[in-house]
Amino acid sequence: MQAASEPIQELKLVGICKRFPGILACDNVSLEVKRGEVLALVGENGAGKSTLMNILAGLYQPDSGTISLNGEAVHFKTPNAAFAHGIGMVHQNFMLVPNLTVVENVALGSKNLHRFMNLDLNGARRRIKEISEHHELPVNPDAYIWQLSVGEQQRVELVKTLCFGAQLLILDEPTSALTPQETDDLLARLKRMTAELSIIFISHKLNEVKALSDRVTILRHGAVVFNGTTADHTPAELAALMTGHEVTLPRNESHDQSTEVILSVKALRARGDRGNLALDGLDLELRAGEVLGLAGVSGNGQRELADVLAGLRPVESGTIHFQGKNLTNHSPRRMIEAGLGYIPEDRHHEGIVPSFSVQDNLVLKDYASPKFSFSCFLKLGEIERNAESLRECFDIRCSSTSVATGSLSGGNIQKVILAREIARCPKALVAVYPTRGVDMGAQEFIHTQLLARRKEGVGVLLISEELEEIMNLSDRIAVIYKGRILKVLPAAIATREQLGLLMAGVVNE
Amino acid sequence: MNKIKLLYRLGVILTAALAAALVGAMVLTAIGASPIATYTTIFTGPFADKYGITEVLVRAIPLILVGLGIAISFRSGILNIGAEGQILMGILASTAMALAFPGAPKVILLPLMFMAGALGGAFWGGIAGFLRAKLGVNEILSTVMLNYIAAQFYTYLLRGPMIDSNELLTGSGTPQSMRLPKAAWLDRIVPETRLHAGLILALVLAFCVYSLLWRTTWGYRLRAAGAEAKAARYAGVHVERSLITAMLLAGGFAGLAGAVEVSGVHHRAIEGISSGYGFSGIVVALFGGLHPAGIVPAAVFFGVLLVGADMTQRSAGVPANMILVLQGVVILAIVSAKMYINNAYALERFARFFRRSGTAKIPRSVKTGGQP
Known part of the structure; x- marks a missing residue:
């Protein structure tokens, strides 16, 4: 569906209500976006942001209220109706079919590629190439979705939505899987794109909201509690409005180093789901009573490393020593009994x-x-x-x-x-993206807990893509790139820029 | 709210029952039978006398046993469609056991027979479990194929090696085994009827399965592996082993059902003993919510339908095959109704509609903003 409709000058939502069993998800919500504008929609989990946007994208029907485009009331009965009007959404929980390829996923939603008994996959592949080059969103059109990391899937979602010819882009926490450079990049690109597009940007990350948006609307418990111009307010003010109270994320202030190595990984090689060498000679040492942050863009071996440590993925060569014992290629049960705690990436199914x-x-x-x-x-x-x-x-x-x-x-x-x-009471704890997609209150709590474990002498391996999180909590920071540890730095001297470059594979010495 | 909920559920059930009755009536009218007479016979016939009631329970016994096994396998994440074959293997093994020790006393022979039946079924189910766990062979495929093999094997044995020697002497050649020794017969618990002690066994086992699945670490492991294999593996459960265990148990229950049927009703292996219990058992298990407390009543309900079908054929002149059609309609209606009953969204809509029309007089335009 390539931008068939006239340009969106103004989108208005008035008095939207949506009720789910037991809760009022949207309570008389009104907001408006003009052409070329970026509206940040901010709120905690369960504030009703996603519901509201799903209504706008035609996935849900509002119980009451109206949506109007360019002053004309519209009614989106299906996502296709919303697409036809140029509204495209990138969901937080990706709407991709895992056992289809990228091309097939894009073709799935593009009606004009479906001809009688024939699906124009080459057309889709061309379009993906065009879009991904134009917006610098590299994707491999022939990869299966299930083989891709969450970060790569996010890119596919973006490309897919752009392929459908979206003029108003709804982005549900789009940066949660990107490096700082990529985030800055994306924000800059989105900013440029506002020449042709309007954007509704959903996020918890107030610095990004500050950087990108023109106006901000804050939802709490389904109702709009604030509506104003971004430039007039500090992130702290917005955070307080969002949660209803002041929030301060805890920091790891004491960088005293213990020396007792609790988990040691040497020359580890293991294969990913695609049979590729996901870990390629990885060395890592985790000490008791420290938080070791593992920074990196998703898809560089983090998932495989966590799997291997939990005994869920076979090791091809190399060793894992835990508390001095060789536990290479032991069963998950043995790793659990040895005292390894594991907070997996996929919290809903694993x-x-x-x-x-x-x-x-x-x-x-x-x-x-x-x-x-x-x-x-x-x-x-x-x-x-x-x-x-x-x-x-x-x-x-x-x-x-x-x-x-x-x-x-x-x-x-x-x-x-x-x-x-x-x-x-684990001896070591592997936490993979522990705060991805959780609200600030929960994030604060999880961070406090991780630091408390550190104090008790637990070695915490924190795998995250959030540099903020890693820099706030870690004693040392290791950067993973293409299945190897590129560099380990003390957190006290690491800078955002330096880590960002390392995450992109650049060793600047 | 609870009153509305009750009303809602009642409404859904009544609508479903009415819809089923209506569709059934149309079919019956089309073949020239009287719907009212047919329905009366199905649902009152089995309760008219001692014979009817006990017959219902006789049918329910194998259905309960098979249903329990199915519940274990489905809860453990393996879709066992092979109960039919497993029943046959159970019948063969238990019959062979009883015929091998004709002189043994009852207290020894009966347990031996049941154990043999369960092992026979478990062996047959275990093949599918092993293939799934070790080689990733789809269990639906393997169990269905194993059904075919079991059916042919059963026929072969009854026509050949296991055939009653009297049949060969008289030359009639009916495919059946020798009659089992009296010591291998389950006691009848209501005199002058066919209701046998297998009912007690089935009820006790229903309780055992409940305990196994919800009260033991074993059951926890099976259910975790079935509900989310990825999480189970993460938690250190050996998922493959649990699949095999589940299939052994499921097969064991089906095999036991066969053994009980031989020992309690037929007293010899004949063709057509199972008469589809292996498949009805799946419906019973799903119908009962894969929980023993649901499976027992579901099995009795199916017993009513089966006995009712026999009676209609005799009294209302409706062919028994027609009753199968009615059964299908009834089951579809009830299963659909169950989905609706558990649909929170539909309930919410109903409640709101009810409240709106109940309290009435709220203009449509004012209802925005959501009433509390």
């Missing part, structure tokens, strides 16, 4: 069993321990008590610990995982 209750998920690794079972019988009372106390300690917000964990918000799911991993 970190928890979504259909299991919160109680059950909190003992996912320990259901068979003497504490929670007697011979082969589960101690249900003990499991429930455990859940109640962890719920209290970790501020897990759920109506009861017997609800399905999959029904909780992302931040609360992450707290369930964190609670379970920490309650096991």
Whole structure:
């Protein structure tokens, strides 16, 4: 669908309400975007941002309220109707079919490529090439989606939406998977694109909001609490408006170094899902009582490293020593028993069993321990008590610990995982993107918890793409690039620019 | 809210039942039968006397056993369509066991027979489990194929090596095994009917399966692997092993169903013992929500339909095949209704509609902003 419609001069939403069972997701929300403008839509998880944008993109129908384009009321019954009017959305949870290739995913939504009994894949491939070169968004058109890292999938989503000829781009937290350089780049490019496009930019990251947007609308509990010009307000003011209270993310201030190495990885080689050499001679040492930040653009071997450490992916060569013992190629159970905690990247399907209750998920690794079972019988009372106390300690917000964990918000799911991993008293903790997509309150909590573990002498390997997060929490920062550690620096002397260059593979010495 | 919820559920169930009855009535009218007479027979016939009621339970016994096995496998993430074949293997193994020790006392022979039946079924199910776990062979494919093999193997044995020698002497050649020794017969628990002690066994096992799945570490592991294999593997569960275990158990239950059917009802292996219990068992299990507490009533309900079908054929002159059509319609309607009952969105809409028309007098334009 290549930009068939007339240009969008003005988009207006008036009095939008949307109700889901038990909650009012959007409560009389009004906002407006003009041509060439960037509107930042800001709010915590569950504030109703995504719901509102899904309504705008035609995925949901509002219960009441109107949408008007260029002064004319429109009604988007389907996503295609929204596309036809030039509204394109890049979702936070990617809308890609994992077992199709990039080209096929793009072709899937492009009606004009579908001819009688024939799908013009070459046309799609050309269009992808054009768009990705024009906007400098490199994608491999023939890769399967399931083979791509989250960051690469994000790029595919962007390219796909642009291929559909979007004139008003809705971006739901687009920078969460990019390096600082890439983020700056993207922001600059988006800024340039406002010559032809309007953008609604959803984010928690207020510095990005500051950098990119002209106006900002803040949602809290489904209602608009603030609406104003970005330039007039500081990030701190916006943060306070967003959460309803002051937020300060904790920092790791003491950079005293312990020397006891708890986890040591030498010359590690392992293959990725595509059979490529994802880890290519990786060396890493994690010390007790430190946070080692692993910075890097997603897709450079982080996922594979975490898998290998958890015993979930075979090692081709090299060794893993944990507390002096060689645990190379041991089973996940052995790694767990050795005292390795792991907060996985995929929190919805790997970190928890979504259909299991919160109680059950909190003992996912320990259901068979003497504490929670007697011979082969589960101690249900003990499991429930455990859940109640962890719920209290970790501020897990759920109506009861017997609800399905999959029904909780992302931040609360992450707290369930964190609670379970920490309650096991691990010797080392591997945390992969622990705060991706969680709101500031939960982020603050997770950071505090990680630092508290560090104080207790746990070695924390923090894998993240957020430089802020890594620089705030780490004692040392390692940069991973193409399956190797490019450099390890003390956090005290590392700068954003330096790390950004390293993440892009540039060693400047 | 709870009153509305109840009303909603009742409404959904009634609508579904009505829709099913209507479609059924259309079909019956088309073949010239009286819908009312047919329905009356199906749903009152089985309860008219002692015979009817006990017959319903006789049918329910194998359905419960098969359904329990299916629940274990489905909960463990393996779709076992092979109960039919596993039942046959159970029948063969248990019959062979009983015929091999004709002189053994009942207390020894019955357990031996059931164990043999369960092992026979478990072996057959285990093949599919092993192929899935080790080689990634789709279990639907393998179990269906194993059904064919089991059916032919069964026929071969009953017509050849296991055939009753009397059949050969008299030359009638009916494919059936020798009659089992009396010690291999399950006791009848209601005199002058076919209802046998297998019912007690099935109910006890229903409780055992509940305990296994929800009270033991074993069940936890199986369910975790079934619900989200990735998370289970992450948590240190050996997912492949759990698939094999699940198939062994599922096959074991189906095999046991076969053994109980031989020992309790037929007293010899004959053709057509299973009469589709392996497939109905899947429907029973899904219908019962893959939970023993649902499977037992679901099996009884199916028992009613099966017995009702027999009776209609005799009294209302409607062919039994027609009743299968009705069963299909009823099941589709109930399954659809169940989806609707659990649909929170539909319930919410209903509640809002109800409240709006209940309290009434709220102009459409004012309802924006959402009433609390």
